[in-house]
Amino acid sequence: MTKDFHCGFDDCAKTFSSFKSLENHQYDYHEEDYITSYQTPEGLDVEVKLVRENNILRCPCCSKEFVTYSAIRKHLQANQGTCSQKTFVNEDDSSATSDLIHCPLPLPSYEVSPTAANDSQDSRHTYDESFIFACQSMEEPESGKAKNQWILETLKMEPIALIEESDHRHKAEYNALTHANNAKKLVGKRFVCQPILPPQKRSRSMSSESTNTTTSFANLVHSSPLRSILAKRDYFELDDNVCRLLNSDWDQTPSAKYACAQALAGCIMLNERTGRAILVNTLEIYGRQKTVDIHREVPTENGSIPLPSTLYKHVMPCVVRSSDGDKLTIGTHTMNALITSTLRLDENEEPNVGPSACSTGFNNAAIRVFADRDSWSKAMSLLSDKDTKQLEPFNLLHQLRQIRSHFHDPSTYLLVRCSSFLAEPFCCQPLTVFTLASCDQGPTKSDDQQTASKAGSKLFHDIAAKVLFESIPLLPLSLVKDIAQGCPPSKVKDRLADVIETSFASTTENITVIGNRDLNSHLTNLASLLSSDISKANKSYVARNIQTRVNTILNSNMS
Numbered sequence: 001m002t003k004d005f006h007c008g009f010d011d012c013a014k015t016f017s018s019f020k021s022l023e024n025h026q027y028d029y030h031e032e033d034y035i036t037s038y039q040t041p042e043g044l045d046v047e048v049k050l051v052r053e054n055n056i057l058r059c060p061c062c063s064k065e066f067v068t069y070s071a072i073r074k075h076l077q078a079n080q081g082t083c084s085q086k087t088f089v090n091e092d093d094s095s096a097t098s099d100l101i102h103c104p105l106p107l108p109s110y111e112v113s114p115t116a117a118n119d120s121q122d123s124r125h126t127y128d129e130s131f132i133f134a135c136q137s138m139e140e141p142e143s144g145k146a147k148n149q150w151i152l153e154t155l156k157m158e159p160i161a162l163i164e165e166s167d168h169r170h171k172a173e174y175n176a177l178t179h180a181n182n183a184k185k186l187v188g189k190r191f192v193c194q195p196i197l198p199p200q201k202r203s204r205s206m207s208s209e210s211t212n213t214t215t216s217f218a219n220l221v222h223s224s225p226l227r228s229i230l231a232k233r234d235y236f237e238l239d240d241n242v243c244r245l246l247n248s249d250w251d252q253t254p255s256a257k258y259a260c261a262q263a264l265a266g267c268i269m270l271n272e273r274t275g276r277a278i279l280v281n282t283l284e285i286y287g288r289q290k291t292v293d294i295h296r297e298v299p300t301e302n303g304s305i306p307l308p309s310t311l312y313k314h315v316m317p318c319v320v321r322s323s324d325g326d327k328l329t330i331g332t333h334t335m336n337a338l339i340t341s342t343l344r345l346d347e348n349e350e351p352n353v354g355p356s357a358c359s360t361g362f363n364n365a366a367i368r369v370f371a372d373r374d375s376w377s378k379a380m381s382l383l384s385d386k387d388t389k390q391l392e393p394f395n396l397l398h399q400l401r402q403i404r405s406h407f408h409d410p411s412t413y414l415l416v417r418c419s420s421f422l423a424e425p426f427c428c429q430p431l432t433v434f435t436l437a438s439c440d441q442g443p444t445k446s447d448d449q450q451t452a453s454k455a456g457s458k459l460f461h462d463i464a465a466k467v468l469f470e471s472i473p474l475l476p477l478s479l480v481k482d483i484a485q486g487c488p489p490s491k492v493k494d495r496l497a498d499v500i501e502t503s504f505a506s507t508t509e510n511i512t513v514i515g516n517r518d519l520n521s522h523l524t525n526l527a528s529l530l531s532s533d534i535s536k537a538n539k540s541y542v543a544r545n546i547q548t549r550v551n552t553i554l555n556s557n558m559s
Contacts, residue, residue, distance in 0.1 A: 010030070131175075255384075433457055
């Protein structure tokens with residue numbers, strides 16, 4: 001076959017048997033600029049422009065030189081933008097093989113300031129959605145929604161949007177219905193909106209139980225009793241950036257566990273179907289694997305491992321059913337966040353404290369999650385600190401989770417419990433076996449059981465302090481005896497006596513904590529005795545403190 005097609009570009013002497021081959025050659029070797037793309041290890045698509053200078057194309061990541069476009073494109077796609085971190089051997093445009101080198105997996109990266117939620121006209125309700133919100137038919141089946149819309153359209157009714165006038169970034173939208181002739185006259189004009197009620201209904205309570213219109217985040221902020229607090233915060237809906245963090249591998253990035261707890265602290269969970277919304281005051285993080293967390297959630301049919309059809313990528317808000325009751329959880333593939341304290345936002349309600357008290361109204365797929373931007377920024381700082389072992393430098397024992405077993409395992413003492421800006425004071429955080437002793441709500445003289453529970457908690461408090469602050473944590477016999485001596489006659493005192501009699505040998509003054517299964521057995525029994533008093537104190541002491549703090553902030557906003 002003759003080669004009748006000559007390149008001739010800058011004295012290039014190559015010849016080709018077809019015009020198509022010549023075109024391919026000139027594009028690959030002689031084109032002046034190119035647009036190409038590659039995908040980072042985190043799944044982000046990056047587009048780059050390549051410009052040929054002196055017949056050379058340079059990699060924008062590592063400055064390595066290439067002659068052909070096909071070679072540099074292969075280089076970018078193979079290395080995913082991480083080539084600046086690697087050492088290359090014999091990599092050129094030829095097919096020569098190179099020596100094998102060890103390249104560790106790159107660490108994931110995250111944006112410190114995720115893109116703000118889209119508040120443009122595109123985020124407003126669609127025509128069909130407006131009918132649904134105007135009729136408040138979110139809970140009806142699709143056939144019912146379609147039937148309502150058909151009837152209204154037959155009557156020539158059209159939906160209109162009533163948009164809040166405010167400086168807040170999230171502007172509430174309410175939908176109403178009017179005749180098509182009225183809708184044409186309303187466009188571009190300003191009106192005052194007033195309700196018109198039949199006379200017999202004027203005295204009827206307009207409670208949120210019967211007229212719940214909080215169906216989007218902007219509506220929530222607009223109508224919430226805590227509007228003055230929420231309006232000063234900045235929230236954004238979970239995006240791919242947050243979801244990647246929440247699915248970080250704890251072995252690869254140990255600081256991720258602390259960042260995940262902080263990222264979700266203070267988030268808002270909104271059930272769009274019912275309008276129910278809560279602010280997450282406190283949550284606890286648990287790893288998925290036994291090697292990183294002995295208290296992992298055991299996989300079950302009703303567990304929190306994300307399903308394929310979740311609203312957020314690999315992140316699933318859900319209610320987990322267990323022998324201890326229903327628990328509101330945000331699950332990912334590497335961890336789950338157990339929510340232990342919440343504050344109702346769509347209506348006035350006492351704060352809920354305790355895992356089983358937070359799950360009402362959130363067992364469906366319509367749950368949206370909005371992160372607090374300040375919490376996200378703090379999470380990024382924690383993630384970048386590879387040596388971090390805590391969330392805050394103060395109140396360390398209040399960062400321990402509420403657990404009741406495995407006190408011999410180091411992961412029991414992970415400081416991965418985080419609270420929102422409303423629950424930052426330790427008195428506003430749920431009590432645990434480690435912190436009941438520090439509860440300021442003193443028992444009455446006749447309340448020996450509560451006094452005994454605080455004595456038992458004192459032992460857990462001191463054990464945790466030794467594990468956290470001493471390189472070789474040892475439990476002194478004298479400490480246990482002192483606590484037992486101040487404990488009134490009770491089952492708690494009996495358990496303390498068991499520790500003294502069976503865990504300490506006759507000549508032993510100190511015993512180890514980590515790895516001591518015998519001691520753990522006694523502590524597990526003791527922890528179960530404290531559960532009831534912890535639950536009572538959470539309701540009477542912690543919930544009251546949260547409400548007091550909220551009222552204080554509301555009053556300060558009004559002054």
